[in-house]
Amino acid sequence: MAKKAGPRAKAGEQAGAARGEERIRQRNEKAILRAATTLFAKKGFDGTRATEIAERAGLPKANLYYYFNTKEEIYRAAIRHLIAGWDKALRHIRADADPFEALEAYVREKLDYARKNADESRMFANEIISGAPFLSRADRKHMHDITLEKTLIIEQWVAEGRMRPVNPRHLFIVLWSTTQFYTNFEKITCDTLEKPRLSPSDYEDAARTIVETVLRGLRPGKASSDP
């Protein structure tokens, strides 16, 4: 199939007037994706109605289908967008950096990213819990490759005696889980902290807790393993 969805779906800004070319299309697609992400995050794919997305984007429903062929296409576009931001924070993990400075920077940035992009973060979590039915093999490979690369750096640090021995894959899992929990499970976090909403200072407390528990446990030092 694939018959309509606008006349020129691809072919970015190749030449000619770079000014406002495709301005309208870009603005509307962005509005649709923003609205969709918020709704998908809260209500999931099936729980979100095309009409709702349209309303939130300030467009009539039929207009949605001028830009996208199906609701699923909107969902996939949103997923693609958030996959692109996956590895941002990982750039701190460099072999020539100080392990603990690098890991702390990573934790703080990840926490910050989740806070500032709460909807994306939640939508992603939803997708994974549901078994990642819309993640392409390429998406998963990408995430996997990036992780593997950073894994090797951790192993190197361990080999150099700069950190305690640790399974780097599990370490990343622990770091992901903690940094995403605050945003993804905001409701339960708020209940626990007895706050109506999470403030920046709560995120600061979170960062400190993660650094002082998870990371401190990895600092080299005489073995105090058994009591």
Add this chain to the structure above:
Amino acid sequence: MAKKAGPRAKAGEQAGAARGEERIRQRNEKAILRAATTLFAKKGFDGTRATEIAERAGLPKANLYYYFNTKEEIYRAAIRHLIAGWDKALRHIRADADPFEALEAYVREKLDYARKNADESRMFANEIISGAPFLSRADRKHMHDITLEKTLIIEQWVAEGRMRPVNPRHLFIVLWSTTQFYTNFEKITCDTLEKPRLSPSDYEDAARTIVETVLRGLRPGKASSDP
């Protein structure tokens, strides 16, 4: 409304033949709840069709509506069930216990519970991410109260110098996030560990990692905070 849903919805086993009283009803409700939990976990409330639940429970759809008035009622019943298991693992946190033995036992049991009740755990995660629209105030208060109680114990341990200073609420959040991540986000965990499925030994590795990072960081010892 609320007109049907079986003749005797409540009034457990009060008297008379305790043998097979209400056997059929009990069996069927259980089958429905089990089937529903699995589906709600994977596809969310709106993504799950009443027909699917019925099929999975081995019943015709109309029979579902003999036991429950609405799909929402099924969902609520499932939620109620899993809230009941929330505090199981927390029983290890007792003031007279050794802090690290207690915390390790807690971590291991929580990990184990999540693994063995993956569907419930995922359904719960789904509910929270979506903003906990079906959690009653009482449910939330229950969770909050239990947590508060354990929080005080941690504070006592800190005051006695048996652990490093830590914000107990954040500590619990870190512990929840890590212990639930493996099950809730199984897909991403598998990709990261390069396994098709998680084996018990992977969970053992997870437990060890959590204990050796998160918990080790809390052991008292001379301050090695700054480099």
Add this chain to the structure above:
DNA sequence: ACAAAAGCTGACCGAAGTGTCAATTTATGG
């Protein structure tokens, strides 16, 4: 200025899904 392309939209359709019901069968208690 004007033609062609892009953008917009109200009205509509068919598929699918929730919940209903009346009629039938099965279990239970005396």
Add this chain to the structure above:
DNA sequence: CCATAAATTGACACTTCGGTCAGCTTTTGT
């Protein structure tokens, strides 16, 4: 065994929702 309650179910009513379409308006290039 019979009467009454419980359990079962196929067929159906009603609604909602994803997606279409034909014709309209606006923008753009020349």
